[in-house]
Amino acid sequence: MKTELRSNWSNAVLVCAKCSKRVDGGFGDKGRTPLAKALRRHLKLRKGRKGAAGVVEVKCLGVCPRDAVVVVNGAESRTWHLVRPASDLDEVAAAVGLSEDRTSPERGGGPPA
Template sequence: MKTVPARWEATILICRKCSRKLGGGFGKNGRKSLAKALRARGLGGKGRKAGVGIVEVGCLDICPKNGVVAMNAANPGAWLVVPKGADIDAVAERLGLDGERKASRKP
């Protein structure tokens, strides 16, 4: 087996089905999905080189109306139901993202 390094400081899981059903609702014009809006917040990089891993997963079986389910994998006991149009900075704070990514570190 081989180990592949990643620079993620946190892993955020977002329900893909909720995002698809909502059809956007976040960001400046309300047209981005929650995952894209969080990535655009400036957490830097793509894939394993990003500061934070934002992963869309299959249905989490909560299915809120006009909302998306998200969670920080470091705190699996607290799932967050994010209503359409919620402030992305507030969502990031509730998910435990401080927004100030440490300088790029070599694994």
């Protein structure tokens, strides 16, 4: 059995699923899309490990802000982000380290060599 797998992720971002539920999604046209899904769609990320970056919903991170979603970039774990519903997704992506140039193939976001 294999003990390792390759992935195309240049980055992994954790998004609190419970926060997303508490703000009733908060993103997308109707404001009902969860942040993780909205970010994946906005950045045109493929599903699973084939995507240029990973956006993963996780359980409650213990911060539980009143009107925001907690997001943690795995590579910058010392700074956690509180994202307000309906925030601009370009700004959110840049803030959490998922801006498009970081997830593009030229910047290491493509398939492994």
